[in-house]
Amino acid sequence: MTEHPNRRTLLKLAGAGAAALTLPRAAGAQSADELTIAYNVNLPSWDPTVGPSGVNPTIQGIYQTVFDMFIHQKPDLSFEPGLLTEWGWNDDKTKVHMTVRDGVKWHDGSPFSAEDVVWSLERAGKEETGNPIQFVWKNLGNFKIDGNKIIADVLQFDPTIFKWMAFLTGYVLPKAYYEKVGAAGFEEKPVGTGPYMVDHYERNAFVRLKANPDYFGGKPDFETVTIKFVTDATSRVAEVESGNSDVTLEIPYEEYDRLIGGKLKGTCDTVSDIGMIFINDIDPMLDKNVRFAAVHSIDKELLVKRLLRGYGVPLDTLETPEYAAYDPTIKVPYDVEASVKALAESGYSPEKPVKFKIQTTRGFKPKDYEMIQAIVGMWRKVGIEAEIEVYEIAKHYELRAADQLAPAAFYNWGNAVGDPTTSTGFAMYGPSPHSVWDGQDLIDMINPLWGEKDEAKRIQGWKDVSRFIAENNLVIPLMQYAQPIVHREGISVTPHKSGALLPHLIKRA
């Protein structure tokens, strides 16, 4: 009884299927004045000075596209004038002076002035504003404006105050506009002085930017820039490979190699992010021999070569070569023999290993879990048996703040401003909520450096701290990460050591 479809029926079905797919080819190519970037994160908020977004390093590139900071950083992290053209302390460092750039306009056409700078600094220093870096900004007060000159009292000396002006929450917002529209209005239509102006923003989807013709750094190359928020790495690869986006970043190194082996171009330079393993001063890490072996039995060169495909630089301290307190003379060599010997002194061997837990994220940073697996393998050979616990990054933050991390815990530390206080300092200073090593000798070494007024002495002091940490094996620095950026032919991308992909640094080739 069964009837079989004839050829005509099948052809009709095939025709119907083909007709259904006659949608236009996905829009890929666009005008020469447009640039589309597949960005790796969402932008939760447009106010770069409050809430969690203010301290989220991954979205600073978008903020720096729309807003200007008090002080700018060049792609190599060195400092250059931003909305301040000059800055400094008086001789006894009880006052600061700043000169505000002339001729700058806000995106709404109103003139930028010293009042905006003072308002931004005062707002950042108030508790009720919700600026996470308020503990820094509150150190300045009693501002006095004279034309484009500002003088303020130093309420508590912080040698890094001007560096913070180029770092998290160090943005100038428009006083008159913000007071007129309020926080909600500002979220709706943000106004800055940056190289691009917000044209249209779709939360969780994209932001379309228009070039600021009055930008003090010169009008950017592309009239329109669209930043798509493509949080999945596979989709970002597909975006740039299909031509739907011109540029993308933070893709797996394997994909980077594959894509630049074809018709796409790219860079994979080191950024200020480092991979490290916190050592908590709990048993068995109180044993100096165990710490020595844990630190010296890791072949970092091999990790970079095999797991990161050579994209990265092994580190001996928490300071990268771009940081102010980098000391190339501090070395922590890979030495299996010495590690075995040290463990033997404490009664441990591969047959009778010391046991502890190591915590890591999985997929939060490139090859994080695989790296810890490899390290555990290296440790096993010298007499350390580590059990891996995988956790979410949120749990890491909570445990670290409560000083409850395992004896070893993997993390990545970013320090775009390059000062030792914001790397070695906060990571290793016991009372800091970001440190888990509480040794009093180290605390005593660091204490005087927070308020040291002699900059050369301060930097040397931090180098000494790094040497002390390396000699006593108080932390395991692993490597400096590299950031893959892939783009189409016909454009050039200048990577920034901070890791921020800045559209105004993308030019026509």
Added chain:
Amino acid sequence: MQFARVACLRLLTTLITLIGVAVIVFIVVRVVPGNPIAMMLPPGATDADIERLKALYGLDKSIPQQFLIWFANVLHGDFGTSITTRQPVLGLVLGRLPATLELSIMALVMAVLLGGTLAVLGTRLRRTRAEAGIDIANGIGMSVPDFLWGLLLIVLFGVLWPVFQISGRVTPRLELPFTSQFYLFESILRLRFDLTRDLIGHMFMPALALALPLAAIIAQLLKQSLKETVNLDYAVLARTKGYPETSVILAEALPNAVLPTLTLIGVQFTFLIGGTVIVERLFSYEGLGNMAIDAVINRDLPLIQGIVILFALLFTLVNLAVDMTYAFLNPRLRHA
């Protein structure tokens, strides 16, 4: 009267379910490891800074106190303020809901059409190699999860044969005249078919990825029902009268075979909505699911609560709608 009583009872149970969900979610998001304050701590924050931040976000009180405050606010329509976006939660979730609803409905339509077609074809071609082929396709459709279909579709129709858009909901450079967030429906109502085409170009792959597993389930169950029904007396009679086999299946067997499938669709539709979380992320589609992942990563407690409660509301409403539709379509229940 009977119908009104049942409807009131269902609404009451819906309300109780939602309160239960609210209590569970509120407690769970606060006891799982990872709190939002630890995530936003600046370097160098002191204990006083931590306490200040806790107080700022209302996390300095006990969990029961926090719940009572939150629940009292909810009764006034205030679901709190998102920690990461600093926007009212209700506005955020309602703003994203239409995108997820449009995607889910499109996926459902695709699943029903695809699954229904395969079921009819399978019945029509029963005991042939083609039926075996359809069974194999159903097996693959069911065993491959939606996000894997998504990856496959991205490679096929996003990269190798770039017919559809890989990410987003609409092409960013288009000017949108919409006054609501129901872009697809509004574009049709405004007769802006250029925008309709663009929106479908963006939704097609995520919707298909969501639809394929459900289509396979529909196809298998409906085909089974159809195969039983086509041998019942009235179908045999129709065939004896000389009706073509296709007409027998579509006109006689299908209306009676569809009821169990309808119930299944209702249940599976809630899973489909749940599936939007991963698929929206994969396609960077600006819906509730994508927002939910960000909220969880950032431990944005008020936003997580708002999204979960909205999902729970959706699930209960879908189940309610299925029950009502089933009652309407089933003559035994309709005339009871």
